[in-house]
Amino acid sequence: xxxxxxxxGAVGSSTAYHLARDxxxxxSVTVVERDPTYRIASSSLSASSIRQQFSTxxxxxxxxxxxxxxxxxxxxxxxxxxxxxxxxxQRGYLFLASAAGAEVLRENHxxxxxxxxxxxxxxxxxxxxxxxxxxxxxxxxxxxxxxGEGWFDGPALLAALRRKxxxxxxxxxxxxxxxxxxxxxxxxxxxxxxxSEIPCDVVVNAGGPWSARVAGFAGIDLPVRARKRMIYVIQxxxxxxxCGLVIDPEGIFFRPEGAGFICGRSxxxxxxxxxxxxxxxxxxxxxxxxxxxxxxxxxxxxxxRLSGAWAGYYEYNTFDQNGVVGAHPACAxxxxxxxxxxxxxxxxxxTGRGVAELVMEGGFxxxxxSPLGFERILAGRKLVERNIV
Numbered sequence: 001x002x003x004x005x006x007x008x009g010a011v012g013s014s015t016a017y018h019l020a021r022d023x024x025x026x027x028s029v030t031v032v033e034r035d036p037t038y039r040i041a042s043s044s045l046s047a048s049s050i051r052q053q054f055s056t057x058x059x060x061x062x063x064x065x066x067x068x069x070x071x072x073x074x075x076x077x078x079x080x081x082x083x084x085x086x087x088x089x090q091r092g093y094l095f096l097a098s099a100a101g102a103e104v105l106r107e108n109h110x111x112x113x114x115x116x117x118x119x120x121x122x123x124x125x126x127x128x129x130x131x132x133x134x135x136x137x138x139x140x141x142x143x144x145x146x147x148g149e150g151w152f153d154g155p156a157l158l159a160a161l162r163r164k165x166x167x168x169x170x171x172x173x174x175x176x177x178x179x180x181x182x183x184x185x186x187x188x189x190x191x192x193x194x195x196s197e198i199p200c201d202v203v204v205n206a207g208g209p210w211s212a213r214v215a216g217f218a219g220i221d222l223p224v225r226a227r228k229r230m231i232y233v234i235q236x237x238x239x240x241x242x243c244g245l246v247i248d249p250e251g252i253f254f255r256p257e258g259a260g261f262i263c264g265r266s267x268x269x270x271x272x273x274x275x276x277x278x279x280x281x282x283x284x285x286x287x288x289x290x291x292x293x294x295x296x297x298x299x300x301x302x303x304x305r306l307s308g309a310w311a312g313y314y315e316y317n318t319f320d321q322n323g324v325v326g327a328h329p330a331c332a333x334x335x336x337x338x339x340x341x342x343x344x345x346x347x348x349x350x351t352g353r354g355v356a357e358l359v360m361e362g363g364f365x366x367x368x369x370s371p372l373g374f375e376r377i378l379a380g381r382k383l384v385e386r387n388i389v
Contacts, residue, residue: 001025001026001027001028001201001202001359002027002028002030002198002199002200002201002202003019003027003028003029003030003200003201003202003203003204003359004030004031004032004190004198004200004202004203004204005029005030005031005032005203005204005206006032006177006190006203006204006205006206006207006214007031007032007033007204007205007206007207007208007211007214008031008032008033008036008038008162008172008206009033009038009041009042009043009158009206009208009344009348010043010154010157010158010161010344010345010348011206011208011337011338011340011344011348011351011352012031012033012204012206012337013031013158013161013162013165013348013352014161014348014349014351014352014353015204015206015337015351015352015355015356016029016031016161016165016170016352017077017161017164017165017168017170017352018352018353018355018356019170019356019359019360020165020168020169020170021164021168022356022360024360025356025359025360027201028169028171029165029169029170029171030170030171030172030173030198030200031165031170031171031172031173032173032175032176032177032190032192032198033172033173033174034174034175034176034177034193035174036172036174038155038158040279040312040313041158041208042208042209042312042313042314042315042344042345043154043155043157043158043208043344043345043348044154044155044158044312045231045310045311045312045313046154046312046344046345047151047154047231047255047262047264048151048152048153048154048155048157048345048346049093049149049150049151049152049245049255049346050063050066050067050070050088050149050150050151050152050346051063051093051145051149051245051346052064052067052112052115052117052118052119052145052148052149053093053095053108053112053117053119053143053145053149053387054108054111054112054343054385054387055104055107055108055111055384055385055386055387056111056322056371056383056384056385057111057114057115057371058367058368058369058371058372058383059322059323059343059347059385060111060112060115060117061115061350061367062346062347062350062351062367062369063148063343063346063347063350064115064116064117064148065349065350065353065366065367066346066347066348066349066350067088067148067149069349069350070086070088070152070157070349071088073086073088073157073160074086076164077160077161077163077164078164079163079164079167080167084156084157084159084160084163085153085156086152086153086156086157086160087151087152087153087156088150088151088152089150089151089152090147090148090149090150091149091150091151091243091244091245091255091256092144092145092146092147092149092150092244092245093143093144093145093149093244093245093246093247094127094131094142094143094144094145094244094245094246094247095142095143095247095387096127096136096139096141096142096246096247096248096249096297097139097140097141097142097143097249098138098139098140098249099140101140101249102140102141104386105121105141105142105143106121106141108143108386108387109121109143117145117148118145118146118147118148119143119144119145119146120143120144120146121141121142121143122141122142122143122144123141123142124136124139124140124141124142126142127139127142130242131240131241131242131243133238133240133241133298133299133300134246134297134298135296135297135298135299137296138249139249144244145244149244149245150244150245151245151255154345157345157348158345161348161352173192173198175192175193175194175196176192176193177190177191177192177193177207177214177217178191178192178193179191179217180203180214180217180218180334181197182218182331185330185331185332186331186332186333187200187202187203187218187331187333187334188200190203201333202333202335202359203333203334203335204335204336204337204355204359205222205334205335205336205337205338206337206338207338208313208315208338208344209224209225209226209227209313209314209315209316210226211224211315211336211338211339212224212225215328215334215336218328218330218331218334219330220328220330220331220334222324222328222336222338222339223317223318223319223339223377224315224316224317224318224324224338224339225315225316225318226313226314226315226316227313227314227315227316228279228311228312228313228314229264229311229312229313229314229342230264230281230282230285230286230309230310230311230312231262231263231264231309231310231311231312232262232263232264232286232290232306232308232309233257233260233261233262233306233307233308233309234254234260234261234262234263234294234301234304234305234306234307235259235260235261235304235305235307236260236261236300236301236303236304237300237303238300240256240298240300243255243256243261246297247266248293248294248297250293251265251266252264252265252266252289252290252293252294252297253265253266254294254298254301260307261304263286263290263294264290265285265289265290266388279311279312279313280311281309281310281311282311283306283309286306286309291304314341314342315338315339315340315341315344316339316341316342317339317340317341319339319377319382320376320382320383320384320385321341321384321385321388322339322340322341322372322383322384322385323337323338323339323340323341323343323344323347323351323372324336324337324338324339324372324373324374324377325337325351325354325355325358325369325372325373326358326369326370326372326373326374326375327358327374328374328378329374329375329378335355335358335359336374337351337355341385341388342388343385343388350366350367350369351369353366353367354366354367354369371383
């Protein structure tokens with residue numbers, strides 16, 4: 001079996017790794033990645049956090065798989081005795097809700113507990129008792145990930161997946177995928193930017209923010225669009241003891257990073273498609289929309305220094321803000337793995353495992369990712385993920 005994966009980021013490289021490591025797989029794996037430096041790849045520019053506080057059971061299970069993978073990653077991704085340092089730090093997420101959002105937080109919490117997540121609901125009094133530096137003005141309820149949540153080194157995970165995949169025999173081709181050759185409703189080859197073709201039996205669309213373009217090669221409308229996101233780096237004189245990743249009711253988030261903090265804002269509906277790279281950082285957004293919320297929530301943030309920033313892309317699923325994993329019935333051997341709307345890198349281990357099982361066995365075995373199938377989109381049946389950060 002000849003498998004071609006379009007997109008060599010975390011999802012594509014995880015798929016390549018999971019295929020190549022499986023002794024039952026007989027065939028070849030080729031990853032087509034147009035930018036081998038990964039300079040503007042979503043995987044490289046992600047805040048690289050992991051949590052179980054999602055609103056859909058499948059996302060919670062994928063995070064649990066991802067956490068276990070990160071914990072065992074040094075051994076799983078070892079190459080010639082060199083074990084990668086993935087930098088996983090368990091620090092927790094704190095979601096804050098206003099009175100209007102408290103019931104949603106309770107509903108999400110019930111789903112999380114049913115899936116075995118270690119999450120506690122906290123009253124404003126308990127929040128202040130634990131984090132006295134935080135204002136609870138306008139906060140009716142909080143949800144705290146007591147264990148199994150935190151952040152990690154995203155570029156290190158990507159590099160380790162890629163290196164291990166190559167050690168297992170996966171070929172990486174530094175080209176842009178410019179088209180698909182179809183016969184009888186199936187893909188028989190991937191066309192590259194230089195005009196050459198790679199024959200294939202299965203294609204995996206792991207194109208991230210540009211996955212709709214790949215789907216379009218087969219005449220398929222994949223509702224995934226690039227969305228510009230910015231991360232701001234700030235320095236604060238005061239230490240915030242016990243700080244994890246905090247999400248304000250207004251969608252602004254912050255967490256410790258190095259000697260300072262990183263912060264940003266959650267995606268909003270109806271945003272326009274951004275221009276092709278390079279992306280420009282909008283510093284005015286920090287001053288006008290992010291900093292005022294930070295300063296109201298934490299008085300120590302009234303005096304901060306903006307020391308850096310970067311811009312990247314979300315692969316935003318405009319249909320229901322959840323991943324799409326599976327084939328469209330019009331083209332059964334083109335498997336899509338995209339649209340994770342900001343949680344792609346934390347779910348990349350589970351996605352790679354699931355896609356590998358689809359390729360080899362025609363169905364999911366380790367985790368049931370069928371709720372993320374293309375069929376829900378065709379049926380207009382949304383699986384809305386409410387906890388997008």
